[in-house]
Amino acid sequence: MANLLNKGKxxxxxxxxxxxxxxxxxxxxxxxxxxxxxxxVDDVNLTVHxxxxxxxxxxxxxxxxxxxxxxxxxxxxxxxxxxxEGEDITHMSAKRLKPRRRNIQMIFQDPVESLNARHxxxxxxxxxxxxxxxxxxxxxxxxxxxxxxxxxxxxxxxTRYPFEFxxxxxxxxxxxxxxxxxxxxxxxxxxxSALDVSIQSQILNLLNDLQREMNLSYFFIAHDLAVVKHIxxxxxxxxxxKVVEIGDGDEIYKRQRHPYTKALISAIPxxxxxxxxxxxxxxxxxxxxxxxxxxxxFHPRCPFAQDICKKEVPQLREVGDKGGLPHQVSCHFDL
Ligand code: SF4
Numbered sequence: 001m002a003n004l005l006n007k008g009k010x011x012x013x014x015x016x017x018x019x020x021x022x023x024x025x026x027x028x029x030x031x032x033x034x035x036x037x038x039x040x041v042d043d044v045n046l047t048v049h050x051x052x053x054x055x056x057x058x059x060x061x062x063x064x065x066x067x068x069x070x071x072x073x074x075x076x077x078x079x080x081x082x083x084x085e086g087e088d089i090t091h092m093s094a095k096r097l098k099p100r101r102r103n104i105q106m107i108f109q110d111p112v113e114s115l116n117a118r119h120x121x122x123x124x125x126x127x128x129x130x131x132x133x134x135x136x137x138x139x140x141x142x143x144x145x146x147x148x149x150x151x152x153x154x155x156x157x158x159t160r161y162p163f164e165f166x167x168x169x170x171x172x173x174x175x176x177x178x179x180x181x182x183x184x185x186x187x188x189x190x191x192x193s194a195l196d197v198s199i200q201s202q203i204l205n206l207l208n209d210l211q212r213e214m215n216l217s218y219f220f221i222a223h224d225l226a227v228v229k230h231i232x233x234x235x236x237x238x239x240x241x242k243v244v245e246i247g248d249g250d251e252i253y254k255r256q257r258h259p260y261t262k263a264l265i266s267a268i269p270x271x272x273x274x275x276x277x278x279x280x281x282x283x284x285x286x287x288x289x290x291x292x293x294x295x296x297x298f299h300p301r302c303p304f305a306q307d308i309c310k311k312e313v314p315q316l317r318e319v320g321d322k323g324g325l326p327h328q329v330s331c332h333f334d335l
Contacts, residue, residue, distance in 0.1 A: 021079035055232030122158030245325030
């Protein structure tokens with residue numbers, strides 16, 4: 001993947017997210033008149049290159065899934081831009097967006113909910129081809145069989161229903177549907193979180209194989225850094241709607257700079273009994289994005305917070321690079 005990334009770096013990014021905001025209005029007060037906003041995604045800047053996997057990590061409620069859904073336009077962003085293949089798709093009409101959708105697909109966390117229980121597996125996988133008006137019935141059926149084979153399912157699955165499959169098999173069905181149109185980018189929204197650990201690695205290996213064969217790019221959302229490390233070229237850490245650290249995957253893992261990233265990494269169990277590194281326990285819960293703390297939103301939980309942290313919002317700044325990939329962190333201090 002690293003070679004693909006280095007190749008991609010020289011080219012224009014496949015996806016550019018510029019100052020993206022997704023603020024949901026919330027009514028408050030006795031008469032529900034006061035309008036405030038849930039700043040689920042707040043000024044996020046990211047890029048993804050062809051063949052690259054960008055991992056997005058954070059606790060639940062940090063805005064990572066909302067970010068993914070805003071990119072694929074399941075939500076209409078309230079600010080900023082989503083640029084795909086050099087074209088601004090942020091406010092594109094559904095009609096103009098439809099042909100572009102062939103190149104951006106999504107895999108969902110819960111295959112049970114994302115697959116229509118009343119449709120056969122054949123119909124589910126064929127659906128995107130039908131929507132895009134590709135081929136005739138015979139050629140689509142042939143493509144469905146091909147896709148089932150690619151994701152490791154038997155051809156007789158076409159006439160069966162999602163409930164007849166295990167969790168891992170259902171996720172394979174979701175993947176077959178997502179790659180049916182030969183997309184360039186797949187938003188993977190916690191695709192292995194609902195699966196047993198043994199099945200997780202099978203699905204991650206399948207995604208890796210598909211990436212190699214199809215030169216796919218992944219926007220890989222997860223709350224588990226260990227999972228993200230397995231698959232990502234670069235990793236972005238999100239906290240309360242903002243990216244607080246981003247860089248090469250190994251660099252984030254070995255030389256992370258933001259106290260929040262340090263806490264997430266310290267919580268990953270290490271299989272080595274001689275390694276006694278202590279996990280950093282953060283105080284309190286993630287604050288509400290409706291009323292985020294002032295300054296650095298992490299300050300109420302940060303063991304290194306100073307006065308300035310309550311007053312001034314730290315900007316993402318470069319603290320190094322690895323192989324030309326910038327390592328950026330939003331913290332007032334060099335920790
Ligand atoms: Fe902690 Fe301050 Fe850095 Fe925020 S800016 S992460 S509160 S030290």
